[in-house]
Each structure stands twice: as C-alpha cells, then as structure tokens.
Amino acid sequence: MPGREAARPAATALPPKIRVRGLDLFYGAKQALHAVALDIAEKKVTAFIGPSGCGKSTLLRCFNRMNDLVDGVRIRGEVLLGGQDIHAPNLDVIELRKRVGMVFQKSNPFPKSIYENVAYGLRVAGVSQKAALDGVVEKSLRGAALWDEVKDRLHESALGLSGGQQQRLCIARAVAVEPDVILMDEPCSALDPIATAKVEELIHELKKQFTIVIVTHNMQQAARCSDQTAFFYLGKLIEYAETRTIFMNPANAQTEAYVSGRFG
Amino acid sequence: MHRPTLTQPTQSASRIAQLFRRGDHWLWLCGGALGLTVLLITGLLLLVVANGFTYFWPYKITAVDRADGTKLMGVVTATQPAVKETPAQTQLRVGNRELNNFDFIWVPTVQLTNFHQPPDAVQIERQENGDFIGFLQRVEVKGQTVASGDAAWTKLHELQPGARALAAQAKAIQRDGIGAVNARMQRAKLRLRSAQLKAPTGAAIDPLLKASVETEVAALQSDYDKLRAVSGELVARSIEAQAVLRTIDGQEKTIPLASIVRAFRPNTMSLVEKFGHYLSRAADFVTGEPRESNTEGGVFPAIFGTVMMTLIMSVVVTPFGVIAAFYLREYAKQGLIVRLVRIAINNLAGVPSIVFGVFGLGFFVYFVGGGIDQVFFPERLPAPTFGTGGILWASLTLALLTVPVVIVATEESIAAVPRGAREGSLALGASKFQTIFNIVLPASVPGILTGVILAMARGAGEVAPLMITGVVKLAPELPLDGSYPFFHLDRKFMHLGFHIYDVGFQSPNIEAAKPMVFTTTLLLISIVVFLNLFAIGLRDRIRRKYQTGAF
Structure with missing residues (x-):
C-alpha cells in the first residue's frame, strides 16, 4: 500500500525531526493530500518539488498548522515533531509555531523598523529587556547575513529595504526565536538571481543549526541546496530520496519526466 | 479586394457603429453625469459664498424723495422689474426699526426722484433695534452739548471706546462676578438640602452645619449687593455720553455711546476703510456673541x-x-x-x-x-x-x-x-x-x-x-x-x-x-x-x- 510505509532516504544519521504518517488533507470536499508519509531529517535541507497545485505548500503549512487559518480544512493522519503529535488536542499552537518558523513566498516585513521586525517574535513572547533584544537582533541579522548592510539603519522602516534584503530580514526574524525547524515557501520566487544566490548561501549556513524544509519551483535550486528531495504530483508523494538520486537516477518515470523538464 | 486602411474608418455611416462598439456613449453618459453633479455643487457653493461674503460690506447710503413729499434714506438692497400690472419696485433698507416698525421697504421706482448720496449720512450699528441711518447732530455728556457739527463726529469716536469699556466692565461683573456668587450660594443651599435628604426622617439636621451655611449665605448676599452696586454705577456712568441724531424726515433720536457698536459714513469711506470695516465685522461675527435674538452680532x-x-x-x-x-x-x-x-x-x-x-x-x-x-x-x-x-x-x-x-x-x-x-x-x-x-x-x-x-x-x-x-x-x-x-x-x-x-x-x-x-x-x-x-x-x-x- 503506497504511502502507509514511510518513504525514507537511505542514509540518515539522526532520527527524523518530522515524521508524517498517512496524512490526508481536504479543502471542503476536495482532497489536496493523499496518504502522505515521509520523514524529514534533522539539520538537513529537504526540498519539496512538483508542479503547481501538487500539494507541496499545503504539506509545508501543515507543519506549523498554518492551515488552521483556512476555513473548511480537515486533516487526517499524524504529523510528529520530535515525537510529539502536533494535532494533539492539548498542544499549544503558539509554542508549536515558536519551534517551527516560516518564511513566505512574498517577503512580508511588518511596517515597523528593521529592529522591531527582528525583535517581534521575542516581544510577543514577553521579552522586553533592551540588552537581551539587542543581542538577539544582532545575532539574528548576522545569522541572516544582513547585519553589515543594515547595522547603521536599524531603526529605519523595514519597507525601505530591497526585495532580497526584505526576504533575508524575514529569515532573520524567523531565526530570532530560535526554532528547531524553518519552513521556506518558495522563498526566492520573487527575487532576482543575485538575491537568490545570497539566500541560497544563507540556507547552506543555516542548516548547521536548523532543520530546513523548502518548497521550490526552481529545480536547479533544489539540486543546489537540498540534501533530500521529495517529488509531489496531484497531492501524492511520488518519490522521496537523496537529492542526487532524484536528479541523476530517479526510480519513477514521472519524476524523471518532471526533473528533466518534459512536463510540469 | 478593397481593404480599409488602419487609420481611416471605411465609411462615415459606420462611425456611429464604431462609436457604440468602443462604448463611447457610456463614457459620455458617465462624464456628463459627473459634470452635472460638479456643476450643481459648485453652483450651491458659489451661491453661499457670494451671499455669505457680502454680508459685512459697507454699502453706500442713498437718499431719495418720494412723490408724496416725504423723504427716505437707506441702502438700496434690491430692485424688481415691472411684471404685468405691478410696476418696477425698489427695496431700501432704511433701518430705524423703533421709529418705523420696519427695516426694509419696497417702493414703486416711479415714485422716487432725486437719488443722491449725502456725504454726511451716518450708519450706526447698535446693540439693539438694528441699524440707525440718519445724520449726527451733536454729542452730549450728562445732558451738556460737548460738540456739534463736524466736531461731533470726531468727538463721538473719541468718547465711544471709553463708554463701551465701562459697559463691558459692568457686563463682566454681572456675568462672572455675580454669576460666581450665585453659584456658590446655590451650592451652599444644596449642601443643606442634601444633608436634609440624608438625615433620617423627622431628625433635625446638624445645627452647626445649618449655622455655617446661613453665615456663608449672608456673606455671599452682601458680596452680591456690593457687586450689584458697582455694576449699577458702571452702567450709569457708561450712558452719560450720548449722541443725538436726526433721521431724514426730521425725527430726533438720542443713543448712548455705550450701545453704539460701530458708527460709520459709508458714502465717504475709502476702499481701504471699507476693507477694514469688513474685516472688523467679520472678526466680530466669528468671535462675538449673538444679539437681537441671533439676527445680529456673532456666532x-x-x-x-x-x-x-x-x-x-x-x-x-x-x-x-x-x-x-x-x-x-x-x-x-x-x-x-x-x-x-x-x-x-x-x-x-x-x-x-x-x-x-x-x-x-x-x-x-x-x-x-x-x-x-x-x-x-x-x-x-x-x-x-x-x-x-x-x-x-x-x-x-x-x-x-x-x-x-x-x-x-x-x-x-x-x-x-x-x-x-x-x-x-x-x-x-x-x-x-x-x-x-x-x-x-x-x-x-x-x-x-x-x-x-x-x-x-x-x-x-x-x-x-x-x-x-x-x-x-x-x-x-x-x-x-x-x-x-x-x-x-x-x-x-x-x-x-x-x-x-x-x-x-x-x-x-x-x-x-x-x-x-x-x-x-x-x-x-x-x-x-x-x-x-x-x-x-x-x-x-x-x-x-x-x-x-x-x-
């Protein structure tokens, strides 16, 4: 039975950070995910690829329960984060989202200063000592390779930054709360090649510390920065393996057709 | 085969069709509706502005002779052309309400002759009874003539601010001083009343409280009497100076200078003076209190x-x-x-x-x-x-x-x-x-x-x-x-x-x-x-x- 058995790439050193089993997701009557099962390795970059509407973003948004915001969503199956069921009735969604950060397709800095954008996650968590905030802001901006560009204008509006800087600011904002996992939903689709290269470099750096799941339409990007790749088609997980395997020697004919550009 | 060029419609007959196809008729309809709306609003605003802005302007005073031998003097405010049997008419604002019982009068224009603008015609804006229009005879203080003729005009402007100030002082005492005393007296009485209400039925209220309230009321009463006396004296002094005026038909009228808001001779005013007058009245309108059941004064x-x-x-x-x-x-x-x-x-x-x-x-x-x-x-x-x-x-x-x-x-x-x-x-x-x-x-x-x-x-x-x-x-x-x-x-x-x-x-x-x-x-x-x-x-x-x- 496809999907009930976990797809798992051959060599994983650490136990999986996220474990998905038999996940079905419905938007009203329409089923968007069919019995998805996969394990996401800790401190690795996992890429989700597939044509538009294949359910890869929907799956990503399951991991921090962003789908709760959408009316009429029903979910079946389980998602375990570090062994804990994230759909458990006593789970605190706010705590979950602190542990699973997210970077969106369209950069969405708040209409506040650069400093306040990075400090936001801590402020809503109740941190208000200036010294603590200052430290975290600097560390996060350095972590997002943005510090040198913005250190002289921390208190200017974040909306004055360029598109690429805004996206890195969003990454810094996510990093500031020190999550375990960072979800990236097509983070470079609105960026030019130079800004994209910077973000990809950053992803390389970040994986030393965080587990990263990235959704992308850009096959080269998946090939460049991910360790594992999952290919989705029509709400089903078709193939999940080492990135090298997916691109060089896929087991599935559909995967091969997609990665070689013959459809999708 | 004939093909139409891109720049020219093939036939003029198809222009209408083209116009409809492009939807130009809707465009014109929408634009027309918007234009009409803007026009109506602009018209309304212009009407308000034109009428609202001219209110303070000093218009010239015209004197005329009527066919029956009487004379009229006032500001021409409107004329009406002849309609069928009704002859053409002229409206004059003659003022002097307490003498005439009216401010405005419509007269058939044919009855009016000898239109002229006497340079010494005086218009006086008063505290009550609207404007007075006539001639200045003399200025009196305590019944004694202090100036007459041309000197009277200067004397009037010399004495008027003092008299106004005295009247204003009296009014301030009445409003603020006496008002405050009244309020305190009221509060003292209410204290007693409130103690009465709180006390159990039949029980007498604290005699100390009663005594203290009574002393306070007595003291306030004496304050009140003093203030009344002071303000009465100020009022009496303010009306010592008076202007004696004459209407065009010879009636004499005495007006205390204290009740003259403004006295001016519109027929001899220069443009600059007129603007000054206009601005001063406009300022009074915005900052002053209403008079004469709101039809005069400020808002x-x-x-x-x-x-x-x-x-x-x-x-x-x-x-x-x-x-x-x-x-x-x-x-x-x-x-x-x-x-x-x-x-x-x-x-x-x-x-x-x-x-x-x-x-x-x-x-x-x-x-x-x-x-x-x-x-x-x-x-x-x-x-x-x-x-x-x-x-x-x-x-x-x-x-x-x-x-x-x-x-x-x-x-x-x-x-x-x-x-x-x-x-x-x-x-x-x-x-x-x-x-x-x-x-x-x-x-x-x-x-x-x-x-x-x-x-x-x-x-x-x-x-x-x-x-x-x-x-x-x-x-x-x-x-x-x-x-x-x-x-x-x-x-x-x-x-x-x-x-x-x-x-x-x-x-x-x-x-x-x-x-x-x-x-x-x-x-x-x-x-x-x-x-x-x-x-x-x-x-x-x-x-x-x-x-x-x-x-």
Whole structure:
C-alpha cells in the first residue's frame, strides 16, 4: 500500500525531526493530500518539488498548522515533531509555531523598523529587556547575513529595504526565536538571481543549526541546496530520496519526466 | 479586394457603429453625469459664498424723495422689474426699526426722484433695534452739548471706546462676578438640602452645619449687593455720553455711546476703510456673541458648540465602532446571525435622524440622565441636571447615528490588510490577539480614520436630532469654561446648523436675517471642511508610515 510505509532516504544519521504518517488533507470536499508519509531529517535541507497545485505548500503549512487559518480544512493522519503529535488536542499552537518558523513566498516585513521586525517574535513572547533584544537582533541579522548592510539603519522602516534584503530580514526574524525547524515557501520566487544566490548561501549556513524544509519551483535550486528531495504530483508523494538520486537516477518515470523538464 | 486602411474608418455611416462598439456613449453618459453633479455643487457653493461674503460690506447710503413729499434714506438692497400690472419696485433698507416698525421697504421706482448720496449720512450699528441711518447732530455728556457739527463726529469716536469699556466692565461683573456668587450660594443651599435628604426622617439636621451655611449665605448676599452696586454705577456712568441724531424726515433720536457698536459714513469711506470695516465685522461675527435674538452680532457660541459636540461624538464613536467591527470581522463566527447583524448595521445608517433624536431623548435624557440625577444629584431635584437635553446627550445620540459608518469603514480596512502580514505574525508565535493589536490594527488606522471623517461630516451637519436632545436658540454659558469642573457636559449648547434654521425661519425679522443665514452656512461648511482636512492630514501621515515599499 503506497504511502502507509514511510518513504525514507537511505542514509540518515539522526532520527527524523518530522515524521508524517498517512496524512490526508481536504479543502471542503476536495482532497489536496493523499496518504502522505515521509520523514524529514534533522539539520538537513529537504526540498519539496512538483508542479503547481501538487500539494507541496499545503504539506509545508501543515507543519506549523498554518492551515488552521483556512476555513473548511480537515486533516487526517499524524504529523510528529520530535515525537510529539502536533494535532494533539492539548498542544499549544503558539509554542508549536515558536519551534517551527516560516518564511513566505512574498517577503512580508511588518511596517515597523528593521529592529522591531527582528525583535517581534521575542516581544510577543514577553521579552522586553533592551540588552537581551539587542543581542538577539544582532545575532539574528548576522545569522541572516544582513547585519553589515543594515547595522547603521536599524531603526529605519523595514519597507525601505530591497526585495532580497526584505526576504533575508524575514529569515532573520524567523531565526530570532530560535526554532528547531524553518519552513521556506518558495522563498526566492520573487527575487532576482543575485538575491537568490545570497539566500541560497544563507540556507547552506543555516542548516548547521536548523532543520530546513523548502518548497521550490526552481529545480536547479533544489539540486543546489537540498540534501533530500521529495517529488509531489496531484497531492501524492511520488518519490522521496537523496537529492542526487532524484536528479541523476530517479526510480519513477514521472519524476524523471518532471526533473528533466518534459512536463510540469 | 478593397481593404480599409488602419487609420481611416471605411465609411462615415459606420462611425456611429464604431462609436457604440468602443462604448463611447457610456463614457459620455458617465462624464456628463459627473459634470452635472460638479456643476450643481459648485453652483450651491458659489451661491453661499457670494451671499455669505457680502454680508459685512459697507454699502453706500442713498437718499431719495418720494412723490408724496416725504423723504427716505437707506441702502438700496434690491430692485424688481415691472411684471404685468405691478410696476418696477425698489427695496431700501432704511433701518430705524423703533421709529418705523420696519427695516426694509419696497417702493414703486416711479415714485422716487432725486437719488443722491449725502456725504454726511451716518450708519450706526447698535446693540439693539438694528441699524440707525440718519445724520449726527451733536454729542452730549450728562445732558451738556460737548460738540456739534463736524466736531461731533470726531468727538463721538473719541468718547465711544471709553463708554463701551465701562459697559463691558459692568457686563463682566454681572456675568462672572455675580454669576460666581450665585453659584456658590446655590451650592451652599444644596449642601443643606442634601444633608436634609440624608438625615433620617423627622431628625433635625446638624445645627452647626445649618449655622455655617446661613453665615456663608449672608456673606455671599452682601458680596452680591456690593457687586450689584458697582455694576449699577458702571452702567450709569457708561450712558452719560450720548449722541443725538436726526433721521431724514426730521425725527430726533438720542443713543448712548455705550450701545453704539460701530458708527460709520459709508458714502465717504475709502476702499481701504471699507476693507477694514469688513474685516472688523467679520472678526466680530466669528468671535462675538449673538444679539437681537441671533439676527445680529456673532456666532461664537454656536461655532464652539458645533466643534465641541463633533469632537465628543468622534471620541465616543471611534472606539465603539472600531471594537464592534473587529469583533464582527475577527472573532464572531461567520454565519446567519453575523449576516443579519451586518444588514441591521447597514440599515441603521438609513434610519431618519429624527428617530435617533427621539431615541436619544427617551433613552439618554430621560432614562440615563434621569437615573444619574436620582443617584448623584438628588438635592437639586425636581430641577434636572443630566435629566434634560445637554451637549453630552446630543453627542451620544449623534455617535449612535454615525456608528454604522465607522463600523463599515473599519471592517473594509481590516479586510484589506494583506494576509501575508497576519501570517507572518502568527508564524512567529504571536497569538491572534497580539496579531490583531500589533499588525492588523495599525495597518487599518487609515481606513478607520476615513470612517471617522465621514462620520464627522455627517454628524456636524445634522440638526434634527439635536433639536430635542440639547440644542437651544441661545445658551447663556459655553459648555467649557473656567469654572469647576470646566467641562459642563450637562449644559445646553448652540449649534450652527440649528442657528441657520432659527435665524432663517424663526426670527421676527427674516429680511434682515437672510444674509446672516448665508454667512452662517458658509461658516458651517468651512468648519466641516476644516475638521475633515485635519483628519485627512492625520490619515495621510499614518498612511505614509505604513505604505508598502520596495519591489
């Protein structure tokens, strides 16, 4: 039975950070995910690829329960984060989202200063000592390779930054709360090649510390920065393996057709 | 085969077809409708501005002889061409109401001869009885002539400010000094009354308290008598100087200088003098108090009442509307009930305003206000404190009237906040409330202010509900002054909209009041525009702060 058995790439050193089993997701009557099962390795970059509407973003948004915001969503199956069921009735969604950060397709800095954008996650968590905030802001901006560009204008509006800087600011904002996992939903689709290269470099750096799941339409990007790749088609997980395997020697004919550009 | 060129239509007959195909007829219709609307509004404004701005101008005085041998002198205010049997007529504003019993007179133009403008014709704006138009004979002090002829004119201007100052002093003592003594006396008596009410039935009240109140009242009474004497003396001194004037038909009239607001000779004034006169009258209009049942003098209390009421209304309506909209949009479970509530809110905006007035009278004035009086001011009953119309109740009624506007505007601006901003906040572990408070609310402030602007414009121009919840023709005191507790929300107030109605349709001298109606209208429009500009400026500043940049 496809999907009930976990797809798992051959060599994983650490136990999986996220474990998905038999996940079905419905938007009203329409089923968007069919019995998805996969394990996401800790401190690795996992890429989700597939044509538009294949359910890869929907799956990503399951991991921090962003789908709760959408009316009429029903979910079946389980998602375990570090062994804990994230759909458990006593789970605190706010705590979950602190542990699973997210970077969106369209950069969405708040209409506040650069400093306040990075400090936001801590402020809503109740941190208000200036010294603590200052430290975290600097560390996060350095972590997002943005510090040198913005250190002289921390208190200017974040909306004055360029598109690429805004996206890195969003990454810094996510990093500031020190999550375990960072979800990236097509983070470079609105960026030019130079800004994209910077973000990809950053992803390389970040994986030393965080587990990263990235959704992308850009096959080269998946090939460049991910360790594992999952290919989705029509709400089903078709193939999940080492990135090298997916691109060089896929087991599935559909995967091969997609990665070689013959459809999708 | 013939092919049409790209630049030329093939036949002129198809031009109409082309026009319809391009949809030009709709374009013309829409443009025409817009043009007509703009034209009507411009026309209305021009009418108001043209009539409102000329009110203060000193027009020349014309003297004429009538066919029956009598003479008339006044300002020509209108002429009417002959219509069928009615001959052409001329309207003159002759003033001298106490002598003629009228200010204006229509005379058939054929009966009038010898139009001329005597250079020494004097127009006098008085405290009462409207303007006097005639000639200055002499100036007297204590019945003795001190100047006559040309010297009288100079003497009049020399003595008039002093006399005015004395009268103003007397008035200030009457209003502030005697008013304060009265208020303190009232409070002392109320203390006694309140002690009486609190004491168990039949028990005598504390004799010490009674004695102290009685001494205080006696002391205040003596203060009162002293002030009365001082003000009486000032009044007597102020009317010592008098001007003796003569009308064109020879009647003599004596006017105390203290009651002369302005004396001028429009026929010999230079343009600069006329402008000065105009500005001085306009300033008096904006800053002065009304005279002669509101048809003369200024409208300051009405301006003050209008602005204060609009501000109280905005302060009340904004939080209520915003909170309601946030609940409806963010927290309420969307379904039949919320849909019904929305429909009800939209329909509320269409309820006639007088209905809100009746509700305000019944609920705020009688129920809430009456309740407050029972609990907090029992010693003043049966005289009501809050249980009668007042600026607070009028403002609350208008807040109720305008709250749908704020709710609808707020809901729309909440819906326009980008989803990304919300999700970004939630993804960082912010709660729903934190997201709404930190992200959604600031981003929707410009939209909320748009709602408040609309509400203010609607509220400031509303009259009907105010007439039964607290507006009066003449309010003796402003709702904000220097005496404790400074904000007197229970006081009745004046309002420009009601002033227009009152002066234009309820005054005994409608012809004289007509220009004042236009001027007041102009002022009301200006105030609404001013308040709106203020709110728009605020909105733009906030919008600049939150505009999305980059990309």
